[in-house]
Each structure stands twice: as C-alpha cells, then as structure tokens.
Amino acid sequence: MSDPFDRFGQYGIRTAPNGDITVMPPAALGVAQAHVPGDLRKAEMVAQVVINVPVSKIERFLQDVQAMLTDDEWRGPAEGLVP
Amino acid sequence: MAVTNKWYKPAFTSTFNKEALWTTDTVKCQLHTVTYSVNQDTHRYRSDLTNELTTAGGYTAGGITISALTALTGTSLVYGLDSATDPSWNPATFTCRYAINMDTTPGTDATRPLLNYVDFGADQSPSAVQFQIQWAAAGIVQVTCS
Numbered sequence: 001m002s003d004p005f006d007r008f009g010q011y012g013i014r015t016a017p018n019g020d021i022t023v024m025p026p027a028a029l030g031v032a033q034a035h036v037p038g039d040l041r042k043a044e045m046v047a048q049v050v051i052n053v054p055v056s057k058i059e060r061f062l063q064d065v066q067a068m069l070t071d072d073e074w075r076g077p078a079e080g081l082v083p
Numbered sequence: 084m085a086v087t088n089k090w091y092k093p094a095f096t097s098t099f100n101k102e103a104l105w106t107t108d109t110v111k112c113q114l115h116t117v118t119y120s121v122n123q124d125t126h127r128y129r130s131d132l133t134n135e136l137t138t139a140g141g142y143t144a145g146g147i148t149i150s151a152l153t154a155l156t157g158t159s160l161v162y163g164l165d166s167a168t169d170p171s172w173n174p175a176t177f178t179c180r181y182a183i184n185m186d187t188t189p190g191t192d193a194t195r196p197l198l199n200y201v202d203f204g205a206d207q208s209p210s211a212v213q214f215q216i217q218w219a220a221a222g223i224v225q226v227t228c229s
Contacts, residue, residue: 010219011085011086011219012085012086013084013203013207019209019210019211020214020215021175021207021209021212021213021214022213022215022216022217023086023201023203023207023214023215023216023217024086024216024217025087025088025182025201025216025219026086026219027088027163027219027223027224027225028088028089028090028199028224029090029224029225029226029227030090030095030224030225030226030227031226031227032227032228032229034228
C-alpha cells in the first residue's frame with residue numbers, strides 16, 4: 001500500500017501491490033447552525049478615541065459638567081445641557 | 084494531496100424543493116477529468132457538469148448506480164446519507180480527478196440535482212486494475228444541526 005493518507009490513516013488513496021487503487025474520502029460535512037438572539041441584532045458601531053489629557057484636566061472638566069448639570073442657571077426651563 | 088469530499092451548496096435547495104429524493108431515487112456516481120471546473124457554490128444540476136470520462140477503458144459514460152441511499156440518523160443532531168455500494172471499475176484504464184454523485188431520476192440533465200463531489204487531490208490513472216471508491220463509515224455526506 002502507498003500513501004498519501006491523512007494523519008489518522010482513515011482517508012486517502014491506497015494503491016495495492018497489484019496496482020488496485022482505492023479512494024477513501026471522508027464524508028462531506030455541512031453545519032446548520034442556528035443564530036443566537038444576540039446575532040440577530042444589528043451591530044452598533046463603536047468608535048474608540050484616545051486623547052492624551054492630564055487627569056487633572058479631566059477631573060476639572062467633569063466637575064464643571066457636574067456643576068452645570070446641578071446649577072439652576074444652566075438648567076433653566078428647556079435650556080441647558082438637560083432639557 | 085488530500086482527498087476531499089464536499090457538498091454542492093445547491094443540493095440543499097434541490098432537496099428542500101423536493102427535486103431530489105435521495106433515499107428513493109436513482110443516484111449515480113460518475114467520474115470527471117481535471118478539466119471540469121468545480122463550482123461548489125452554483126453547480127446544481129447534471130447539466131452544469133463538463134468533462135465526464137467517455138466510455139472507454141472500463142468506464143461507461145453516465146456512471147455507476149449507487150442507490151438507494153440510506154439516511155443515517157444514529158448520531159444525535161447529525162443527519163447523513165450513505166450507500167451500500169462502493170462504486171468500482173474493474174479493470175480500469177483511464178485518468179480521472181473527480182467523482183460526482185447526483186440524482187438521475189428526473190427526466191433531463193437540467194433537472195437532475197447534484198449532491199457532492201470527491202476531489203482525489205491529483206489525477207488517478209489506474210492501468211488495467213480495479214479503481215474503487217470506499218465511502219466513509221460516516222456516510223457520503225452529513226450535516227450537523229447545532
């Protein structure tokens with residue numbers, strides 16, 4: 001017998017000493033896979049932005065935003081950051 | 084030079100459309116030369132095939148009947164089709180590259196669905212010896228539901 005055979009020796013082509021040829025193919029495989037619910041949702045695009053800013057500046061910015069959100073002058077009726 | 088065996092994708096369309104009844108119809112295995120250009124995605128009927136071996140050297144055009152196919156349902160979530168007939172040509176003197184299975188019961192080649200094809204990986208050229216295809220224990224084709 002001669003190779004080539006796969007590493008498991010199950011499939012391939014065997015040539016007998018008398019020259020007979022035997023082809024041993026694997027089964028043709030198919031997969032029917034159901035979607036999970038999450039796959040059905042449209043993926044949301046995510047943008048990742050990297051900004052080099054000192055932490056102190058970020059803290060100050062967040063404090064200002066917080067102050068605006070809690071300040072009545074900024075939150076006047078139908079105005080400001082939070083309508 | 085691996086031997087591969089693949090579904091034709093349209094086999095599912097033909098099956099779901101009730102154009103092929105694999106466990107009752109006549110199913111044949113025929114041999115083709117390397118000049119047949121496989122299209123797994125679109126080849127659906129026998130009329131899509133080209134370059135079958137001609138009648139010579141122990142081969143008869145039209146192939147060998149391997150039906151009836153049997154349904155394999157013993158493994159959970161796996162469905163398969165198998166044949167008790169391993170096609171064999173003896174003595175064979177020809178050169179081939181592909182073996183293709185199809186349902187030949189419908190009336191014309193344009194309506195005879197393809198099932199799968201075996202690519203030998205390289206031309207096979209038996210010379211006055213037996214040329215045989217042994218189907219795997221797992222069957223000719225199978226599909227796993229998950």
